[in-house]
Amino acid sequence: MPTVLEERRGSTLVLTLNRPERLNAVSEEVYGELLAAVARAEAEPEVRALVLTGAGRAFCVGADLKAHGEDARAEAARRHYVELGQDAAKTLLGSRLPVIAAINGHAIGAGLELALACDLAVVAGDAKLRFPEIGLGTFVGGGVTHTLPARVGLAAARELLLLCEFFSGERAVELGVFREARAADEVLPRALELAAEVGAKAPQSVAHLKRLLVPTVRSFDETLAAEAEALLHCMTTADWREGVAAFAERRPPRFTGD
Numbered sequence: 001m002p003t004v005l006e007e008r009r010g011s012t013l014v015l016t017l018n019r020p021e022r023l024n025a026v027s028e029e030v031y032g033e034l035l036a037a038v039a040r041a042e043a044e045p046e047v048r049a050l051v052l053t054g055a056g057r058a059f060c061v062g063a064d065l066k067a068h069g070e071d072a073r074a075e076a077a078r079r080h081y082v083e084l085g086q087d088a089a090k091t092l093l094g095s096r097l098p099v100i101a102a103i104n105g106h107a108i109g110a111g112l113e114l115a116l117a118c119d120l121a122v123v124a125g126d127a128k129l130r131f132p133e134i135g136l137g138t139f140v141g142g143g144v145t146h147t148l149p150a151r152v153g154l155a156a157a158r159e160l161l162l163l164c165e166f167f168s169g170e171r172a173v174e175l176g177v178f179r180e181a182r183a184a185d186e187v188l189p190r191a192l193e194l195a196a197e198v199g200a201k202a203p204q205s206v207a208h209l210k211r212l213l214v215p216t217v218r219s220f221d222e223t224l225a226a227e228a229e230a231l232l233h234c235m236t237t238a239d240w241r242e243g244v245a246a247f248a249e250r251r252p253p254r255f256t257g258d
Contacts, residue, residue, distance in 0.1 A: 004033040005055070006040075011048040012195040013041045014188075020056030025064035026110050031084035038091050045257055048199030050095070051191045052118060053102035054111075059127070062109025063138075082141065085110055089117040089142035093214050096207035098198040102191035103127055103169065104184055113142030116151075116177075119210065120198070122191045123169035124184040129177075135164035146215045152176045202239035203257040 005016040015037050017024040024030075041047045054060050092099050092114065101118035106128045115121055123129075133140045140161060149157040152175050160167070160175075173181045182190050198206070208230035234240050238258040246253035 002033060003027070003030045004037050006037055008047075009051075009192055010196065011046060011199050012051055012192060013037075013044075013047050013049075014051045014053065014192075017052075017054045017060050020054075020058070022064055023056070023058035023061040023106060024054040024111065025061050026085065026114075027064055028081055028084055031081075031088045034088050035084070035091055038095055038097075042096055045203075047097065048203060049195035050097050050099045051102050051188070051195050052092070052099060052114065053104055053188055053191070056105070058105040058111075059101075059103045059107040060111025060114060061106050062111045062113075062132070085113075085141050086143075089113060092117040093143070094211070096203070096210065098195070098206055098210070100191045100195045100198070102188045103178070104187045109133060110141065113140065113144045116144055116147050117142055120191075120194050121178045122180050122182055122187050122194065123172055123178045124187050125168065125170040125181040126184065127169040128166050129169065129172055130164065130166045131161050132164050134162060143215060148177070150215065200252075200255065202234070202237070202243060202253075202255045204237055204239060205234050208234065 001018060003018050005014075005018045007014045007016070015034065017026075017030060017034075019025060019027075019030065038050065041050055098120070099118040101115040101121035101123075103115050103121055103123040104127070105124060107115050107123075108128070108130045109132055112129055112131060115123075131140060131144070144161075148160065152160070156175055160177075167175070169178070169181045172178045180190070212226055212230060239253075239255045242255060243253045
């Protein structure tokens, strides 16, 4: 069985982490299949958005510590594993497609980091969330030392990362980690709604927005220049003309990605 399932729902591709017997713990295979699935989706013009979720009762509980304990890895193998995890987060953040996390259950460690690499998220209110890394003698990844403080502020990020305590999906919304909590059985349907809504926007405009929102060291003047170039490009597209026409005609725009 593949460790990442792919299912088209209209213009949305649902990617499901598929190791339910291990609560969808990540591995080299999971990361590799996730990277390949995103690459295939980006090559399909009909795909407008991605939803990332987990099979069974968990979203993803992070590293497979049992497998790590059984595997005395060489330095090259450890580096390969770490780089795959970083590439997965970078790919989700940098994809031209909007990515919505449907956090249907536990999201811990690397699983929570993957969720933070998504653009939008719906979390089960009773899901258990945690950054356990410091308490295990390991370290966080996926850019979370940048993305988490940007969401919750430095003081709250320090508490979550240093104390390694569990917190619920509801608490995550209160803190600003995520924006929306639902009952577990409502998480995927709501994520699909968001995917359809964002996926209906002009694809090239979305791609530019995602590119400029990726955390980077960039001056304000550089940001202004990059935004201007993105806007100038959008103004050359058929979707720009369609958006202007739809506004004038008081109808929903029909974007094609051209």
